[in-house]
Amino acid sequence: xxxxxxxxxxxxxxxxxxxxxxxxxxxxxxxxxxxxxxxxxxxxxxxxxxxxxxxxxxxxxxxxxxxxxxxxxxxxxxxxxxxxxxxxxxxxxxxxxxxxxxxxxxxxxxxxxxxxxx
Numbered sequence: 001x002x003x004x005x006x007x008x009x010x011x012x013x014x015x016x017x018x019x020x021x022x023x024x025x026x027x028x029x030x031x032x033x034x035x036x037x038x039x040x041x042x043x044x045x046x047x048x049x050x051x052x053x054x055x056x057x058x059x060x061x062x063x064x065x066x067x068x069x070x071x072x073x074x075x076x077x078x079x080x081x082x083x084x085x086x087x088x089x090x091x092x093x094x095x096x097x098x099x100x101x102x103x104x105x106x107x108x109x110x111x112x113x114x115x116x117x118x
Contacts, residue, residue: 005067011059016041017052092117 018041022028035041035048044050095110102110 003069003072005069005072007065007067009063009065010057011061012055013058014055015052016050019049019051021047088117 018032018035020028020031022031031048032041041048042050042053092114095114099107099110099114
């Protein structure tokens with residue numbers, strides 16, 4: 001039976017929101033632009049807390065492409081990242097269940113790790 005790669009795409013908009021203390025809206029924009037240029041926008045500092053960073057659908061129109069293939073290619077890195085993320089969430093749940101039974105040293109370390117995941 002023939003094999004096909006079927007791809008769909010949606011239009012997304014990347015939205016990033018940080019807190020900026022500045023004298024004016026123009027000054028706040030300049031600070032944001034400087035942080036973007038320096039690559040520090042995502043550092044989540046007290047002076048510039050990262051408040052939102054996500055992709056939002058800007059259009060609900062699905063676009064499909066189909067490509068015939070002899071065999072399926074290996075998954076790309078985004079799939080591996082998604083699997084790692086899912087495994088991390090599963091480990092978080094397991095750790096929360098195990099927490100009461102851990103000795104004091106491990107309970108403190110586990111609680112610290114879980115705090116960063118909240």
